[in-house]
Amino acid sequence: MxxxxxxxxxxxxxxxxxxxxxxxxxxxxxxxxxxxxxxxxxxxxxxxxxxxxxxxxxxxxxxxxxxxxFKVLGGSYALGQQLAEHLGVDITDIDMKTVAAKLSEPLVFATATAGNHGTGVAWAAREMGQKAVVYMPKGSSQASVDRIRNLGAECIVTDCNYDDTVRIANQTAAENSWMLVQDTAWEGYEKIxxxxxxxxxxxxxxxxxxxxxxxxxxxxxxxxxxxxxxxxxxxxxxxxxxxxxxxxxxxxxxxxxxxxxxxxxxxxxxxxxxxxxxxxxxxxxxxxxxxxxxxxxxxxxxxxxxxxxxxxxxxxxxxxxxxxxxxxxxxxxxxxxxxxxxxxxxxxxxxxxxxxxxxxxxxxxxxxxxxxxxxxxxxxxxxxxxxxxxxx
Incomplete structure (x- = not known):
């Protein structure tokens, strides 16, 4: 027990x-x-x-x-920090409602999630006028998939477990020059x-x-x-x-x-x-x-x-x-x-x-x-x- x-x-x-x-x-x-x-x-x-x-x-x-x-707290702060770094400004200068106007085109944020983290990233990307692609592991609930898609993000369910889904998200983000917003770290990926x-x-x-x-x-x-x-x-x-x-x-x-x-x-x-x-x-x-x-x-x-x-x-x-x-x-x-x-x-x-x-x-x-x-x-x-x- x-x-x-x-x-x-x-x-x-x-x-x-x-x-x-x-x-x-x-x-x-x-x-x-x-x-x-x-x-x-x-x-x-x-x-x-x-x-x-x-x-x-x-x-x-x-x-x-x-x-x-709660996961939106981490996702939103990470997106804010990434956008601040991309624009060369401090996090205190990032206003979620106006930051999109400072970019020539929306950025794409990718992540793997069991549900809540992806929801937070999708919500934060939408609020900041950006795009999100969310990967979910095999067996994820349809309710979580629908919630993420209803926030305007693309949601893809893989045929593997969570840790392998993280690897897929990382590889796909690298191939497409997207920004990976992952809540676990590995060597060379610590800042976000x-x-x-x-x-x-x-x-x-x-x-x-x-x-x-x-x-x-x-x-x-x-x-x-x-x-x-x-x-x-x-x-x-x-x-x-x-x-x-x-x-x-x-x-x-x-x-x-x-x-x-x-x-x-x-x-x-x-x-x-x-x-x-x-x-x-x-x-x-x-x-x-x-x-x-x-x-x-x-x-x-x-x-x-x-x-x-x-x-x-x-x-x-x-x-x-x-x-x-x-x-x-x-x-x-x-x-x-x-x-x-x-x-x-x-x-x-x-x-x-x-x-x-x-x-x-x-x-x-x-x-x-x-x-x-x-x-x-x-x-x-x-x-x-x-x-x-x-x-x-």
Missing amino acids: LKLTQNAFFNGETSALFTAQVAEQTRQFHQQIEAYQPTPLISLAQLAARLGVKAILVKDESHRFGLNA PTWISQGYMTMAVEAQEQAVEMGLNPTHLMLQAGVGAMAGGILGYFADKLGAANFSTIIAEPSKADCIYRSGEKGEMVAVTGSLNSIMAGLACGEPNPITWPILKQCSSFFASVDDQVTATGMRVLGNPLNGDTKIISGESGALTLGLLYMLASHEEFAQQKELLGLNQDSVVMLFSTEGDTNPIRYRQIVWEGALSTAN
Whole structure:
């Protein structure tokens, strides 16, 4: 059901790429977008009492720019930085509504995606008057394909897994002189993935300010990971802002694509191959992002490898709250950490892991629900019909 390992390589060293100052710059870029609003940080007081912790704070990214997911933060910031570099100006000079007038013809941005990242790139390209070509791996939901195409992008579904789809997008972009906007990195391709992870930090700035307004600071940060791009950006901000030793961080992944977990055990990047078949499509990635891996290695407290049933439980708990708590519609990749928290805190078989994590009546647990019901059919199968129940 779930595996947990303590990070023997923790040293608390922060990264100059992911600081509170950089995070504030990314937020300033997002604030100039007409539709910008901070997404809510929701306190689930009744659930916290039920699970024996002081507070559970959930950042609900289903409200982000009307796109039902957080990924647009990274895609838009990376496109802004690319256009600024192309035009020879600073990112602060990029206005999404007017930048197209400074170009003789639209640029083409290409990416590979499990769904949400491609949606964000397609939306940002449309808003900036540019073009997007999006590649998706085999088995991608038709809802995600349709959403990307409805944003004006070309969407191509491949016959291979996510990591191989990234390679196809990279090769095709190079052949056509397109700009690749990928949220993982490899040797010689680091700058744009860094911008994407930095773009995600807007979530962290908002969440910390919202928590302080509640009179709280997180004692536990639970983050889901695919390649680790989002987790690294968020953790980098909090490590710089609060000090990595002042809270515990748990990085969680699907058991069928647990490259960060395995890397955490070994202390160096480990790739997972195969079909990576998990309902958590946005997290079904087999190769860690080398840009964010160092901060995960240095500042994470624990790594978790979790079966699909755990995130399905999280979806049901968030979607059917205790009386007095706010309902949160969270998709397969968004509810993983809440499902993990629920299992650890409510099932006697995980009492030892709960104690190891230090989850108790003084704990303030911060989570990021990174997507809403981006796959509506599967959401109903899980939340309405009880698919992937832990009782089965």
